[in-house]
Amino acid sequence: MIASLARPGSSPLHRLAAAPKLAGLAITATALFFVDDPRLLATAFALGLTVARSTGAHFAEIGRDLAGAAMALAVLGLADWLLVDGATALAVVLRLGAIALLAHAVTMTTTTAELFEVLERLFGPAERLGLIDAGRAALTLTLAIRFVPLIVEEAQAIREAQAARGLDGSVLALAVPLLVRVIVRSEAVADAIDARGFPPERAATAPPRPPAIRPEIEADTP
Amino acid sequence: MTTRDLGLVALMAAVIVALGAVPAIPLAAGVPITLQSMGVMLAALILGPRRAAAAVSVVIALVALGLPVLAGGRGGLAVFAGPTAGFLFGWVPAAFVTGFLAMVLEATEKSTLVRTAQLTLAAIVGGIVVLYVCGIPWLAFVVEIGLAKAFMASLPFVPGDLAKAIVAAVVTVKVRQAVAIERK
Structure with missing residues (x-):
């Protein structure tokens, strides 16, 4: 099996339900794309660090989990600095770093089963439409x-x-x-x-059911 | 979709995940060439448009569920805001177009060589052109470098992707000689 990136714990973020965490993350991440002020972005980055640390994970662990992302971010920051300018590079790195930290905090504190439930709920409207x-x-x-x-x-x-x-x-x-x-x-x-008859097919497209065991055969078995 | 379709969708999603575990070739300091985009091409060439789009959607859902299913053990919600998220979401149209072109182009009576060439073309148009059209604007937006520079930054990946398209086409022709799967 594949091990989830979630870790057990009892931090406030662990206790919060999955749906508000995901909604909060989506809103924050989207909002950050409209922020260009480096001071605000630095605050967001610090907030990301605080939130990620509040899950009980040590900075070393968080660093290990996000090492790939950090390296990619460093390359991008360097590219921005050379191709555009220093201010843009700083803004991009702080913004993406803050989002990565917040998103990872949600991933660390939410089990796959909880996320699965949210996903199923999101399927709801599409299911009612028959999609x-x-x-x-x-x-x-x-x-x-x-x-x-x-x-x-x-x-x-x-x-x-x-x-x-x-x-x-x-x-x-x-x-x-x-x-x-x-x-x-x-x-x-x-x-x-x-x-085994699972999952139940929806009407109309259901394949022909296998014939039921004939009653006389059933009667023969003790 | 029948249960067999669901099984095939799940299987090709698993193939894409498994290909992520194959060691990547590092390119340009930290940005690796992975075999996962070849998995997307394979899924599309073998299954056809609808089931391939479903298979890559399954992989994207697994990422969202916090499972480390992308190359290098990446996964979780951080991926969706990252600079390469456009290439991830681009898998859906890329798989659909590749699968659709494979369905339209490949006629069974032609020679193996012609069929391989046709499938390679499908994988190039869908798995490279469509994918880059999705990935580059997102990269340009997130990193604020502009379209032209984002395009230039993506060019080093093209030779590897061309090789992947050829391998995916060759493998698909051989696999479909052994098992009959109707593309849909």
Whole structure:
């Protein structure tokens, strides 16, 4: 399974429900794009640091989590400084840094299950319009998470089989049989889900149901 | 969509995630070439427009759910405000256009070489042109460098993306010889 980036804890942000956190983040992040004053942006950045630290994570941990983002930000800041000017570079780095810290604070304090619920609620209107089926969408997300280790497993199995036959295996020699095998397995999983009658298909498109067990056969079983 | 469609959508989403775990080639100090955009091309060429767009939407949803599914273990909401978010959201139209072109262009009776060329073209138009059209304006806006400079900054990625389009097309032709999947 893939481990979530969320961490357990009991900070105020952990206790806050997922929906207001996400709404707050979206509003703050959008608002920051309309702010150009470096003093305000520096305040936002400091606020981001405070909020991220308030989750109980140490600065070292936060730094480790956001190392990739920080490096990209440094490159962008440098590019801005050389191509535009220092003030723009500072504003961009402070703004994106503040948003990254706030967003990471939400990610750290909200479990995947909580976010899932919000996502399902967001599907609601689209579901009522008949555009989407929340149950089936949720199933697809769950399946995707489950399929990742399955793909890794299959890749290892193919590699081992090829090594046993004395083959080194190019990218193509791995990719093609791997995709074929996981496609076949995904279809088997789908058929198994159908056989269990989940998720309930919506009317009209429902496949013909398998015939029920005949009563006389049922009667024969003790 | 049938349950098999959902399974295929989930599977190709998982393939895109798994490709993110393949070590990236660092380019231009910190901005890596990853194989995930090849995963998007593969999903589109194999599944066709609608299911491919669904598959990349699944990956984007997993990012939003705080799972480290992007290359280098990136994930979480910070990605959506980052400078490359346009390239992430651009996956949806990119996958749709690639899949649509694959569906329209590829005719089964032609030679393998011709089909590979057609699918490569589909992957280039959808997976590179459409994707960059989504990603570059966002990059220019967020970093405040202007469209021209954002375009120049994206150019170093083009050769790698062209190679990915060719590999995705070759793999797709071979995979579709083994399993019959109707594009839709």
